Amino acid sequence: MIEKKVQDQVNDQIQAEFQSGWLYLAYAAWFEERDLDGFGNWMRIQWQEEQEHGMKFYDHILRRGGEVELKDLEKPTVEAESVVDVFEAVLAHEQYITKRIHSLYDMAREEGDYPLQTLLNWFIDEQVEEEEMAESILERLKMVADDSAALYMMDQELAARSPQKDGEEQQ
Numbered sequence: 001m002i003e004k005k006v007q008d009q010v011n012d013q014i015q016a017e018f019q020s021g022w023l024y025l026a027y028a029a030w031f032e033e034r035d036l037d038g039f040g041n042w043m044r045i046q047w048q049e050e051q052e053h054g055m056k057f058y059d060h061i062l063r064r065g066g067e068v069e070l071k072d073l074e075k076p077t078v079e080a081e082s083v084v085d086v087f088e089a090v091l092a093h094e095q096y097i098t099k100r101i102h103s104l105y106d107m108a109r110e111e112g113d114y115p116l117q118t119l120l121n122w123f124i125d126e127q128v129e130e131e132e133m134a135e136s137i138l139e140r141l142k143m144v145a146d147d148s149a150a151l152y153m154m155d156q157e158l159a160a161r162s163p164q165k166d167g168e169e170q171q
């Protein structure tokens, strides 16, 4: 059994996770249009992971006898002039999601909702990883600057990223 107030906010988070996925897919296209397929691969994996995140909240509601409400997704806006711009935006986006997860956690605590707190513990760790990963790519990109050979090497490296299974460390 899940309280209506809690359920509403979890439904909003389902939307936020799928919206994140939509944004990553738009970035995948941005890179692939520029023949940076390794970065595109990295973004496609993010897209898949965000859908898995959305589904964790979806399953959570259903397992507790609640009702899932799927909401509209917005068209993602990609206004990037450079690869650095993209990763600045990715980092800012993940920081925004972290804030949302933390306020969901506060709400779950106030409402005495223990199962949701347990689920959110996983998300709190996941957000640390998401920010860490975006930040480390961003820092390296800043070092690379306009060196296209170095950018090409990073692209090759990101091409090797494969989808992880739950509980595995990300690269």
Ligand SMILES: [Fe+2]
Binding pocket: 017, 020, 049, 050, 053, 097
């Ligand atoms: Fe997510």
Ligand SMILES: [Fe+2]
Binding pocket: 020, 050, 094, 097, 130
């Ligand atoms: Fe994410």
